[in-house]
Amino acid sequence: MQGTPAIYEFPPFFTKQINEQTWAAQKSNWEKICLNYCKGINQWTLNKNSPVFTNSRIQRTLPAPVILELFNHMVEDGTAAWKIPNEEVYVYIKSPHLLASELVSWTEATGHSGAVITLFELTNGDLSGLSSFESLDPGILSQVLEIVFKQGNATEMREDGEVVGLKLK
Amino acid sequence: MWRRISLTISKTPTLQDNEKLRASEQNVCLYKGNQGSKYKKGWIYLTDHRLCYVDDDRPEDYSIGLDLSQIESTEYTAKFVRSSGKITLALRHDQAVEEATVDSTWVCPICTFSNQLSKGFVFGRSALPTCLNCGVLASLEAIQASSISQPSPAAIDSQSKETVCPRCTFSNHPSLVECEMCGFLLKAKTETKVSLGETVKLSFRSGGSRQFYGKLGEVLEESKETIAQTSKTSTPVLDTDTMAIKFGIHSIEEAANSKHVKGDAVMVEAFADLRALMSRAEEVIKLVEAYGNSDLAISLGIGTSISRETASGKKTFYHQLARELTDFFDSSKILSKEGGAMTLHDVYAVYNRSRGIELVSPHDLRTAVELADDLGLPIRLRKLHSGVFIVEEKLYIPTHERLVQWMSRLEPWQADTGVSAQDVSNHFGWSIYIATEELESADLKGHLCRDEQPQAVRYFVNQICVPV
Known part of the structure; x- marks a missing residue:
């Protein structure tokens, strides 16, 4: 992996430390590494088998129970949310609130007020200036849209009961 | 007369051969007569031969001992309200002073042998001495005539000015501590002496005075007995020649007595073997010590061991x-x-x-x-x-610091793999158990961190978070 800190090469980093303070520092270090990793490959989810938890160079893997504790810590911190409890998490490279306000300011800046865009357009990178939404996990997208609808900055467009697009205001 | 004493590393008096600790008590204060002294708080030790005081605060400077033979009589004052239990020791008249004053001889009028006048002799009060050579009682005149012969003025002069070395007879300047010629210690003896007057009170502030007094009495009694015994054995009082002439009841009694004496002799002979064995045992221990094999010495036991009985309280x-x-x-x-x-x-x-x-x-x-x-x-x-x-x-550097110091100085290849309890045990000489415990506690405190592997837990200097 590229751009990992030196601590990633430190064997005890892959064992849960028994000292409270050290463990706290270890968790926050892992949190940073996870966020950087997801940002680097633009991935919005992590699970126990993600390659980030294995360092093949020093032959160490973070044990699954420790990963779960790490996920719990991230959820508490607000940098992640459970997708499947105790299995997979959404990693908030950017928080849903930030994404929602990005969408609103994009609408105003590019004069898209009143326009209709589909979810496909949003996540496929067809719209310039909205790179954050590119390959955005559908779960997170729905969270973002919920915020936007709630704020009244857009209305939903449904087809067969599913949201397929939105009309910007 | 009290003397300075040497101490062992544990601040107890160094015991001589055959000397055994009999009792000890803490928080004891020495009084000079009824006044206080600088020996305010310390330990008092009773051995076979000595009474030793070791100061708590300055054991090197204020540690003194007293020969038991110097003790004339003892008196016990029990604890009363705020006054702690006390033992008053009356010491024999200062011998050093006598040595200086009495230095006279008297000449026997019968055999003309010149006898030393005994130290405690007071003219007109003490019993007249007998001549060592012929056993005839000295006459008053003879003592009067010779004992008053004072040292010549010249001798006094030289004494006060110069110190004659007892080893090489060179007359040294009085301020010299060592003989100028042969290096003999001239003043060491007088310097080690500490005067506390003729009566000394031991005040037992934390109690235990009664037990100590009991022990003291016992030891004093014993030492008197041994003196008596040695004088008896040196002069045998068995006289068989006079017995043969006697008749009647008296002779029967005498015969029975002689039987007893013979029986005693047999017993003494029998136990002589045991004593010989004891003396051998001492030699054996010395031999072992000479070889320096500590394991053997340990298995033989240490010479003097204290027990609940020797320590009061x-x-x-x-x-x-x-x-x-x-x-x-x-x-x-x-x-x-x-x-x-x-x-x-x-x-x-x-x-x-x-x-x-x-x-x-x-x-x-x-x-x-x-x-x-x-x-x-x-x-x-x-x-x-x-x-x-x-x-x-007791080391001034805490264990975890020693561990961290050692681990941060390791070769890079070893620093990358960390250390196991075995490595620590090898380096510090601890048992594996202690090594494991020390590593774990340093880990728990956050000085080290662990890398759990299926084979063993390896430890590293904490790089994740520096402990505060």
């Missing part, structure tokens, strides 16, 4: 035990061989094995070691986080 016993344990570690080097740390149960086993008899109980040992730190001894008891107690040498 419970606390005193523990204090003494702690001191003796320190001496034991010091002489056997066991603790340093184990890297300066041993579990309490190992200490218990090794120490009791060396005592051989009069074993100490685990509780006694633990209590004693707990006190060691307060007594200023170089060992202490520490509880590891698992609850196991270890006895360790």
Whole structure:
């Protein structure tokens, strides 16, 4: 992996430390590494088998129970949310609130007020200036849209009961 | 006359051969007559021959001893309200002073042998001495005539000005401490003397005076007996020639007496073997010590071991035990061989094995070691986080710091793989158990961090988070 800190090469980093303070520092270090990793490959989810938890160079893997504790810590911190409890998490490279306000300011800046865009357009990178939404996990997208609808900055467009697009205001 | 005494590493008086500790008590103060002295708070030790005082605060400067033979009489004052129990010792008249004043001889009028006038002789009051040569009583005139012969003025002059070396007879300047010619210590003897007057009071502030007084009486009695015995054996009083002439009841009695005497002689002979064995045992121990095989010496036991009986009071016993344990570690080097740390149960086993008899109980040992730190001894008891107690040498650098120092100085290849308990055990000389415990507690405190592997846990200097 590229751009990992030196601590990633430190064997005890892959064992849960028994000292409270050290463990706290270890968790926050892992949190940073996870966020950087997801940002680097633009991935919005992590699970126990993600390659980030294995360092093949020093032959160490973070044990699954420790990963779960790490996920719990991230959820508490607000940098992640459970997708499947105790299995997979959404990693908030950017928080849903930030994404929602990005969408609103994009609408105003590019004069898209009143326009209709589909979810496909949003996540496929067809719209310039909205790179954050590119390959955005559908779960997170729905969270973002919920915020936007709630704020009244857009209305939903449904087809067969599913949201397929939105009309910007 | 009190003298300065030498101390062992554990701040107890150095005992001579054949000398045994009989009793000890803490928090004792010496009074000079009825006034206080600078010997305010310390330990009092009673051995076969001596009474020793060791100061608590400045043991090097204020440690003095008194020969038991100097004690004329003892008196006991019990504890009353705020006044603590006291023992008053009346000392014999200062011999050093007498030596200076009485230096006269008298000439026997019968055989003209010149006799030394005994030291305690007071003209007109003491009984007249007998001539050592012919056994005739001295006449008053003879003593008057010769004893008043004072040293010549010239002799006094030279005495006050110059010190004559007893070894080479060179007359040294009075201010010199060592002989200018041969280096003989001229003043050492007088300098070690400490005068506390003729009556000394021992005040026992933490109690225990009664037991101590009892022991003192016992020891004094014993020492008197041994003196009497030696004088008896040196001059046998058995006279068989005079017995043969006697008749009647008196002779029967005499015969019975002589039987007793013979029986005694047989007993003495029989026990002479035992005594010989005892003296041999001492030689054997000396031989072992000469070979320097400490293991053997340990298995033979240490010479003097204190027991509950020799120490009055419970606390005193523990204090003494702690001191003796320190001496034991010091002489056997066991603790340093184990890297300066041993579990309490190992200490218990090794120490009791060396005592051989009069074993100490685990509780006694633990209590004693707990006190060691307060007594200023170089060992202490520490509880590891698992609850196991270890006895360790008192070092100023904490263990975790020693671990971190060593680990951060490791070769890079070893620093990358970390250290195991085995590595630590090899380096510090600790047992594997203690090494594991020390690593774990350093880890728990955050000085180290762990890398759990299927084979073993390896430890690294903490790089994740520097402990505050």
